[in-house]
Amino acid sequence: MKDKHTNTQAVAALKSGIDRKTARKYIKEGKLPNELKKDRDWRTRSDVFEPVWPELVAMLDSAPGLEAKTLLEWLIERAGDESTFNFGQLRTLQRRVRDWRAAYGSEKEVMFPQDIKPGRQSQSDYTHMSKLGICIAGEAFPHLLFHFMLPYSRWETVMVCHSESFDSLTAGYSAAVWELGAVPPEHRTDNLSAATHRFENSRDFNKRWEQFMAHHGAQPSRNNPGKGHENGSVEKSHDLVKKAVRQQLLLRGSCNFSSLEEYKNFLAQLMLRRNKNRASRLAEDLEKCLPLPTQRWNSVRTLSVTVGPNSTISVLKGIYSVPARLISYGLMVDVHADHLEVRYGKQLIETIPRLENDQGAVINYRHIIGYLVRKPGAFAHYQYKEALFPRVIFRRAYDALMIKSPTRGHKDYVQVLHLAAMNGESEVAIALEILLGEDQTPLPADIKNLLDLPSKGMPIVQVTPPNLASYDVLLSAFTSTQEVSHVCH
16 A cells, blocks of 8 residues: 555555455555454354254253263264264364353363562472382382472472371471571461361361471461462472482483482482572572571470280381390380381380381391291291281292292291391392292202302412512612712712
8 A cells, every 4th residue: 555656556566465456455445454354154064063052051051071072972872873973073062162161161260370478488298209110229119208398489308208297297397497597487288187187167287286386486377178279389399309300310320229318318419409599589588587496396206115925016006026035025115207216225226117107017027037937837827927028039939939838838938037137138139039030949948058159169369478588689779779879969
């Protein structure tokens, strides 16, 4: 339209890149192309769902969660074949259902973005790590991470634990704030039973959790039941932390760690790298935080127990074995978040990993093997028999022995356990790997032969004493050289 003032209509059309007839139409109408466009109000093909649409709408009204694919499958099944309806029409039905929901569907929950202020709040939650396939010394290590973070700076730390217990919650929080060096004024959790209990139609904080928070000068808060997004900062960070762990495991080339301490150090180094670029915003968080309390919260519980005739003690809901010499003795047990410390008087007897959810049994075969050798028949129906397989290879050995001799297999396995207690579990495990790898039944005598191999094959090393006179020759030559050098100077 601009070019037509200085050029002919044909030249103006060419300069605009359109046909002359099209240009004439635009000039005649005096409107732009988008102003001439009209919405199409007719269909290009017949709607196959038009006859059944009122029926489908009634179904959507009564069950709004129905999906288009489910409705199409129902239509095909009712027709008995795909002559009228078929899966090639799914996209069409999906559009119709989508448009119906836009016009008549139920309201969706609205998310309100929050203005996160520095130093106002910390959040914590647990996340399962089993899917990452972490192993300790070759054995699967199912566990949780207690995850603590500050929403403003994104500073975070984690702690390995085995249950969502009060002890792991308090231990994780204490470790986090002491690592941080300050206490955020408010701490938010979800409605886990370690911190809250049911009260009428809602949940309220446990008294112990309120006392723990008061000790740190912090105010406890929680999200509404079923509203996990209200704890959204730490919930989102779960995915990011697990993704970072997965990436570092790929770089490392292995999910196996030689010890729990090595795995904990791996996580600590990962957290240091993730927090490295958060220093400036962390400083803003720390300005608003409270100082640490003068002393740590003592969440350790001390229980008095008596060793039963089966050489075990009962702690909370769990069963733990102790050395048989302590049967009928009274012991004191310090219950920590992840382990127990068993004491007789002031003497520390055992440190035992704490059971997940305080349920099950931890039986150390070394505590009872001496008496089990004397009564091998007791193993077959021992209540805690499954706890006497310290590694998977020991279970495989037991199965092989039972196949070889169903009447004597359990007795032979007791001897295998005795060898492990006397000669080292790792050495016996290697011998079992060799025998089972060669499709041999791992009889105790064969294991003994393998354990004796290193000493039988030890080479005899003879060291010839040196001739000290040869050193005198070297010393005399060195002395002569020094004297000549002195004379020259």
